[in-house]
Amino acid sequence: MAQIASITLYQNDEARPVMEAILQDNPTARVLNMPGAVKIDVDDELVINRATVEEKLGSEWDPQQIHMVLISMAGNLDEDDDQIKLSWKH
Amino acid sequence: MAPTKKMGIKQKYAHLTRGLDWETTYEKMDDVFPYDKFEGIKITDWSKWEDPFRLTMDSYWKFQAEKERKLYAVIDAFAQNNGQTNISDARYVNVLKLFLTGISPEEYQAHRGFAFTGRHLRGVGPRVACQQQSLDELRHFQTQCHTISHFNKFFNGLSEFRTMHDRVFYLSVPKSFFDDARTAGPFEFMIAIGFAFEYVLTNLLFVPFMSGAAYNGDMSTVTFGFSAQSDESRHMTLGIEVIKFLLEQHPDNLPIVQEWVDKWFWRGFRLLGLVSMMMDYMLPKKVMSWKEAWEIYFVEAGGSLFKDLERYGLKMPKYHEQATEACEHISHQLYGLLYQLSHVTGLHAWMPDDEHMDWLSEKYPNTFDKYYRPRFELWKQQEAEGKRFYYNGLLQLCHTCQLPMTFTEPDDPTTTCFRESEYEGQHYHFCSDGCKDIFDREPEKYISSWLPIQQIFQGNCGGPTIPDVLAYYMFGPNDGGEYVGSEDNKLWESWKNATTKEAAE
Ligand SMILES: [Fe+2]
Ligand SMILES: [Fe+2]
Ligand SMILES: [Zn+2]
Numbered sequence: 001m002a003q004i005a006s007i008t009l010y011q012n013d014e015a016r017p018v019m020e021a022i023l024q025d026n027p028t029a030r031v032l033n034m035p036g037a038v039k040i041d042v043d044d045e046l047v048i049n050r051a052t053v054e055e056k057l058g059s060e061w062d063p064q065q066i067h068m069v070l071i072s073m074a075g076n077l078d079e080d081d082d083q084i085k086l087s088w089k090h
Numbered sequence: 091m092a093p094t095k096k097m098g099i100k101q102k103y104a105h106l107t108r109g110l111d112w113e114t115t116y117e118k119m120d121d122v123f124p125y126d127k128f129e130g131i132k133i134t135d136w137s138k139w140e141d142p143f144r145l146t147m148d149s150y151w152k153f154q155a156e157k158e159r160k161l162y163a164v165i166d167a168f169a170q171n172n173g174q175t176n177i178s179d180a181r182y183v184n185v186l187k188l189f190l191t192g193i194s195p196e197e198y199q200a201h202r203g204f205a206f207t208g209r210h211l212r213g214v215g216p217r218v219a220c221q222q223q224s225l226d227e228l229r230h231f232q233t234q235c236h237t238i239s240h241f242n243k244f245f246n247g248l249s250e251f252r253t254m255h256d257r258v259f260y261l262s263v264p265k266s267f268f269d270d271a272r273t274a275g276p277f278e279f280m281i282a283i284g285f286a287f288e289y290v291l292t293n294l295l296f297v298p299f300m301s302g303a304a305y306n307g308d309m310s311t312v313t314f315g316f317s318a319q320s321d322e323s324r325h326m327t328l329g330i331e332v333i334k335f336l337l338e339q340h341p342d343n344l345p346i347v348q349e350w351v352d353k354w355f356w357r358g359f360r361l362l363g364l365v366s367m368m369m370d371y372m373l374p375k376k377v378m379s380w381k382e383a384w385e386i387y388f389v390e391a392g393g394s395l396f397k398d399l400e401r402y403g404l405k406m407p408k409y410h411e412q413a414t415e416a417c418e419h420i421s422h423q424l425y426g427l428l429y430q431l432s433h434v435t436g437l438h439a440w441m442p443d444d445e446h447m448d449w450l451s452e453k454y455p456n457t458f459d460k461y462y463r464p465r466f467e468l469w470k471q472q473e474a475e476g477k478r479f480y481y482n483g484l485l486q487l488c489h490t491c492q493l494p495m496t497f498t499e500p501d502d503p504t505t506t507c508f509r510e511s512e513y514e515g516q517h518y519h520f521c522s523d524g525c526k527d528i529f530d531r532e533p534e535k536y537i538s539s540w541l542p543i544q545q546i547f548q549g550n551c552g553g554p555t556i557p558d559v560l561a562y563y564m565f566g567p568n569d570g571g572e573y574v575g576s577e578d579n580k581l582w583e584s585w586k587n588a589t590t591k592e593a594a595e
Contacts, residue, residue: 003394008297010316032386034377036304036312037297039386064099064145067153071300071319072293074391076398077142077327081098088398 002043003088005075011038015069017056018048025052037071045087046075103144111214125210129275132340136213139335143324150222154229154321161233161317168310169240178306179374180245180582181573184437185302186238186311187247188368191436192264193295194234195255197318199268201227203283207276216280216335219328223284226321230314237314245578247436250564254436257551258563259485259542260364262492266539267361271354273535278350280332286354289329290395292322293387295365302373330395337402344403349531355407356524359416360491366421367428370450371442379453384417409524412500418454419503422462427496429469430481434556436565438573441470461503478572482556484543489518489536490525497521513537 007022009015011033022040023029025047032039040046053061063084075086097105114122126133145153167173177183201224208220242248255261271282300315333351336343366380378386388410396406425439432439442450447466450458472479485494499505509520513533520526529536545551552562568577 003397004390005394006391008293034297034301036301036316039297064143064149064153067143067145067320067324068156069320070323071316072297073323073326074394076330079142079144080100088394090401 004041005046005086006041008039008072010069020056021052048084050082099144102146106146123212129277131277139213139215157317164313165310175585176307180578181374182306183245185372190238191251191254196264196268197227197231203272210276230318233314237310247569253564262542266492281350282354284329285333288325291358298383301377305375352408353528359413363420367424370421371425380421381417418457423496433480433571436569440573488521488525490528
């Protein structure tokens with residue numbers, strides 16, 4: 001069984017560009033919609049690129065702003081100025 | 091002069107956590123940090139600690155302030171718009187009662203626990219993370235009180251939550267869990283709460299519960315819940331970092347950590363039994379079954395996690411198969427117990443209607459119709475005959491998890507599971523192998539547990555009669571018992587029938 005890297009975000013306008021960016025950059029992503037929340041699963045590794053979020057949002061986005069829309073996650077986290085990565089790869 | 095380049099987050103975090111600390115000279119380091127050695131955990135290099143969020147204090151304050159502003163705007167709007175009249179059904183309020191009496195006080199205990207580890211761990215990185223978490227947990231306690239206080243204006247069973255938490259028999263389940271963690275050393279506390287609770291189990295509590303609140307029209311609770319959950323992601327990260335750090339630091343740490351993981355997994359699983367009952371029975375509109383939540387958040391997410399930790403030699407927690415198997419049963423067994431005892435609780439209970447029973451059959455095809463539906467139908471029939479069943483005795487509790495002995499044998503759902511240990515000439519009783527193992531590992535700790543039923547027998551709970559004990563618990567006369575016909579039920583009906591009345595009345 002693959003290890004699942006996952007992120008759960010608010011179901012709201014602030015989170016939507018982040019969700020769209022994840023779906024674009026992780027083509028195998030699976031989405032579970034729940035009332036108020038959306039869970040996105042990817043096998044082994046999930047990435048969020050600042051550039052993609054900015055393109056969806058049409059303005060600047062600091063990866064740390066993820067804290068405003070984040071509900072939960074799974075995977076080893078690595079975050080820098082350009083990318084957030086949740087991964088089980090070593 | 092060349093313009094200085096803005097620091098990146100890695101650099102900023104490095105400045106926060108490196109070189110901030112110093113080796114003490116007036117006092118010995120071991121006197122300054124007296125608690126981080128007795129558990130046997132060996133740390134060779136604290137500077138290897140990494141917080142992957144790299145959240146510096148300035149960003150922390152900025153984000154937390156923004157979360158608070160947003161949350162309180164929603165709480166105000168909810169009150170102003172009489173949001174309590176728009177929930178799915180007043181039965182939903184039971185979920186809030188259980189949460190406020192059983193979970194919010196544990197947020198406060200978590201605050202105290204992380205304040206302790208935030209003082210007593212020797213490395214700066216984990217100290218900063220623990221201090222942030224300590225503040226988060228205090229915020230969770232406060233925002234939950236503020237949010238739910240609005241419901242307290244209308245519904246019973248909420249007003250004395252602090253006293254209830256300290257005294258009531260079923261609330262000793264969460265209380266003793268956190269008491270146990272807080273009376274352990276700082277590393278065990280980090281594995282208990284940081285890793286086992288926050289990383290492995292907290293999703294099962296918060297995500298379906300908050301999603302349930304959203305689905306049942308409780309906008310204010312969704313908002314505090316997800317606002318707290320956004321901190322939770324940081325807490326989960328701290329939990330996974332702490333376990334990796336301990337396992338990387340020294341091979342001698344592995345057996346100690348494994349024992350803690352086994353213990354706290356089982357304690358957490360038992361504690362979450364209360365959540366299973368809430369999800370399958372108390373939410374009028376359901377988001378997912380307990381079993382489905384367990385599949386997603388333990389079998390799938392926990393499976394991925396433990397596969398990752400295999401490289402350190404860490405194994406899946408002991409009895410995890412038993413736990414997964416028991417998920418077919420625990421919500422039905424615990425709700426059945428609550429139904430029989432609701433007159434001595436601060437909660438209402440009711441029998442599920444036909445539609446709800448069918449949902450349970452669908453979600454639990456292997457067990458519900460076979461073992462639980464017949465029991466529930468009998469109770470319904472007794473209700474129809476005016477003989478609503480209440481159990482009027484004192485229950486035997488498991489000495490470890492403090493739940494009543496209601497769970498069944500792992501391979502036989504028709505036989506109640508009893509385990510026993512003897513220590514210094516006394517007998518101690520347990521609901522499961524997991525709970526017995528925990529006691530046997532540290533009997534001298536658990537013999538001092540405050541067990542609420544034993545305390546009644548010893549005369550420490552207000553007196554010998556049921557009314558004496560209920561007064562000691564500070565239950566109001568309408569807090570518990572059957573939902574149908576209760577004050578909460580009547581209030582709700584009056585709201586539903588009031589659509590044509592004038593608002594000013
Ligand atoms: Fe919390
Ligand atoms: Fe937490
Ligand atoms: Zn037990």
